[in-house]
Amino acid sequence: MPFLENGLVVGHTRVSEDIYELEFITPRIASECHPGQFVHIRPSLSSYHPLLRRPLSLYDVDKRLGSITVLYKVVGKGTHLLTRVRTKDYVDVMGPLGRGFTLPGTHKNVLLVGGGVGIAPLVYLARVLREEKCKVQVLHGTENQKQMVAFDKLRQIGVEFMPATADGSAGFKGLVTDLLYKKIDPAEIDFIYACGPEPMMELVAAFADQHGIPGEVSLEEHMACGVGACLGCARKLKAEDEEYVKVCKDGPVFSMDKVKLYKKINGR
Ligand SMILES: Cc1cc2nc3c(=O)[nH]c(=O)nc-3n(C[C@H](O)[C@H](O)[C@H](O)COP(=O)(O)OP(=O)(O)OC[C@H]3O[C@@H](n4cnc5c(N)ncnc54)[C@H](O)[C@@H]3O)c2cc1C
């Protein structure tokens, strides 16, 4: 069940040119969080413009402290307003929302593939998978080394981390999906999770399908209510499906084999 809480901001850091890490204390929400779920945040307590909350993934959760951390990229009005929040301010948070990732069981070999800020939900997932004694490999693709913002957290969590950058400033030079196809031995992977641009997730899902590996993706849709009441996030998972799903309530996480992912950005 989702809660509404005013979260005391305990950290807000610009971690790259247009990417911020925001940590707040919301004990009730934090106590119920599962990886892959999201919180719905009002960009400003003092203004009703924009009116709608903005969905952000659980980047990290500390249930003992009751804190949640989100990682967000500034793309428009709402995220720009959020950058003005200061430590000791409060943010209006609703959550946890949505259906998160399925955990594969203990001692599994798991691969996480993130593109850009799509790494966000995979970091908290990595933490929980490590608690489940899974061996976790993380591939993260970004434009350059400066955007490789999850590196320290992932190292502290104890995963095997492989970066890919478009400009070659860190790790593999090229797309994270090229890294996947060139360097990952499918025989060693029990489960794959992906989050990022749909063309990237489409190639990850094709890799999983080729090798018979089960997996899940986290989808992004524009959202309004965030709780399944407005149809703002409705989409067909496959063109031939009769029914629409509500990404906010039925997802955002879906099994890779249930979704037809778009090959091009804005290709819908
Ligand atoms: C379940 C879920 C989890 C998300 N987790 C994160 C996260 O952890 N970190 C992060 O940086 N972003 C995340 N997003 C995307 C984030 O919600 C949007 O970037 C944000 O709402 C944009 O708000 P804005 O007011 O700044 O931009 P707007 O002014 O509303 O829009 C600016 C641009 O961003 C596009 N956009 C806005 N909302 C979305 C959306 N939901 N999906 C795709 N494009 C959008 C618009 O089409 C427009 O081009 C998530 C989205 C969903 C649905």
Ligand code: FES
């Ligand atoms: S955002 Fe309202 S139904 Fe999903």
